[in-house]
């Protein structure tokens with residue numbers, strides 16, 4: 001089985017990659033995250049994935065799509081915005097997997113307790129059916145803290161917000177409120 005691993009960022013990739021290695025899965029990574037804002041953050045996360053892949057010696061493809069408009073338009077409505085964000089990314093990953101001879105795909109989004117896990121699973125299953133692929137499901141969440149610790153030890157950049165412009169604004173707001181209360 002050839003598996004395509006969608007990678008949302010370096011730190012989230014650490015634990016899932018350790019599991020795939022342990023299980024002897026033949027995999028390649030794909031960075032496709034047009035949601036990440038601002039552009040320098042997009043580049044930083046992308047390069048960080050490259051650094052990690054180099055350390056672990058696996059191959060990664062990159063899609064340079066960067067598009068903020070749709071995320072901004074959906075604004076504060078987290079449910080619709082995240083649904084769209086996962087749908088766009090998962091569908092593209094499954095399409096890429098199909099077009100490039102992979103049998104299965106999965107995503108590092110499944111490691112984070114902060115993501116909408118059940119929704120990611122549901123959308124991935126739909127995409128797998130649409131493209132005639134296997135969705136390689138693993139609940140990586142029990143390894144999240146361990147993965148973050150390994151990422152720290154490897155010196156990987158660990159971002160403080162999910163990715164889109166709205167999550168960026170929310171984190172900036174929180175940062176300013178914390179500063180004020182000191």
Ligand code: SF4
Nearest residue numbers: 081082085162163164
């Ligand atoms: S909060 Fe995260 S998952 Fe939701 S839209 Fe923003 S980047 Fe995507």
